[in-house]
Amino acid sequence: MYLDNHATTAVDPRVIDAMLPLMRSEYANAGSITHEPGRRIAAKIQECKEQMLGLLGASGGQLVLTSGATESINLALFGVALHPRQKRRRILVGKLEHRAVLDCAKKLARQGFLVQSLEAITHDNSVQVDQADQAVSERPFRIGRIDIDTLAEALDDEVCLVSILLGNNEIGTLQDMRPVADLCRARGAILHLDATQAVGKVPLGELSLQADLVSFSAHKFYGPKGVGGLLMTDPDLMLTPQIVGGGQQNNLRSGTLNTSGIVGMARALAIASESLESEMPRIYALRDRLWQKLRTSIPGLRLNGPAWNKDFPTDPKDLYGLPGNLNVQFPGVDGQSLMLKVPGLAVSSGSACTAAEPHPSHVLTGIGLSQDQARCSLRFGIGRFNTSEQIDQAAKKLAWAYSQLIQFVA
Structure with missing residues (x-):
């Protein structure tokens, strides 16, 4: 039973x-435009790019095709910071960013850039949130968002780049990009948006246009692995290429294009866009169903990340987290032990990219959890192919496993 759709999704x-x-x-090389098969593929790739730009709400932009979000992020951060005409020396990144961003930032720091981490809104541990209570304070809904006051204070004329995660891969927080974009524009800083978890999951058009650069990966929205993109909303933005050796894609990213992957990505994005209006509330309801069943079976279960109202919001601005994300603490029981007790259930204890590391999640500790609380947490990613029957089975299995393990806790 697969409930790990933040790690990857099945190909539709x-x-x-x-x-x-x-x-x-139709397997010709898109670069072989000296013959008809190559020209057909080149035209097909251009058609896919234009289709994806339109679906992303950026028809006037440029799309660099990559091997996935990690490569896109590398091109965005190193491409901006290391361009020879770029003289600013400060970079701001969110504290809860994906490791792809944080590791790039560390490397840039070693090259002389001043990198500052932006704090996120943390849990108020004195408040217990009931998801059905629509009268709770605003703070629980904004867990994990960048503190705008901190960003405003940190931004100055020496900041060349701000990198923000749109949809958090562990706790699902959706960042409100409007005030972030306004602050960046006022200071002339380039805004990079890591939208890996958000593309195909939430409406992106208006959000993507507020950033200068947007990274994404096809396998997060039911497309193939090994292909992604970097959206440049301003096609004239100057980037230093990170992969050279052929001059493809206007010298921004050399290498033979993954034609089947690109066509698959375009189709996946089109399907996601067409089904978004019906898919979001269905998945949102499945997430709430799982939460309600778990919390009635396990005393003291606690939500990590932003709260949500029971009814799906009519205005996307009131969507505070990814519809399919649920990250919870199982009091007194280690998350890894709980997973081992239910081997037929695919969930995770954090990001798939850091699953091999022994340290607790930097995202969970970053929103105020202790290391022990972080280790008692699991992340669920509900997706297109999950059903209410699967949710009920998962809740039942987890409740049983928890009841078995808690007996051994002193």
Whole structure:
């Protein structure tokens, strides 16, 4: 039973159907424009790029095709900071960013840039939130968001780049990009948006246009692995290429294009966009169903991350977290032990990219949890192919496993 859709998603069968001709018959190199098969593929790739730009709400922008979000993030951060005409020496990144961003920032710090971490809104541990209570304070809904006052104070004319995570990969927080973008524009700083978890999951058009650079990966929205993109809302933005050796994509990213992957990504994004209006509230309801069943079976269960109202919001501005994300603490029981007790259930104790590390999640400790609380937590990612029956089974299995393990806690 797969409930780890933040780590990756199944490829939609309709995406596979779109990709197969590019593997069987239309397999020419998009760079081989000296013959008709190559020109057909080049035209197909251009069509896919224009389609994706439109779906992302940035028809006037440029899309650099990459191997995935990690490469896109590397191109965004190193491409901006290391451009020879770029003279500013400060970089701001969110404290709860994905490791792809944090490791790039560390490398830039070693090269002489001053990197500052932006604090996030943390838990008020004196407040217990009932998800059905719509009269709770605003703070629980904003857990994990960048503290705008901290950003305003940190921004000055020496900041070249601000990198913010739109949808947190562990606790699901959706950042309100409007005030962030306004502050960056006022100071002339480039804004990079890591939208890896948000593209195809929430409406992005207006949000993407507020950033200068947007990174994403197809396998997070039911597309193939190994392909992604870096959206440049200003096509004239200057970036230093990180992969050279052929001059493809206007010298921004050399290498033979993954034609079947690109076609699959475009199809996946189109399907996600078409189904968003119906899919978001369905997945939102499944997340609430899982939470309610778990909290009635396990005393003291606690939510990590932003609260939500029971009814799906009519205005996207009132969506504080990714619809399918649920991250909770199981009091007194180690999350890894709980997973081992339910081997048929695929969930995680943190980001898939840091699962091999022994340290507790920097995201959970970053919102105020202790290391012990972080280790008692699990992340659920509910997606397109999950059903209410699966949710009920998962809750039942976890409640049983918890009841078995808590007996051994003194």
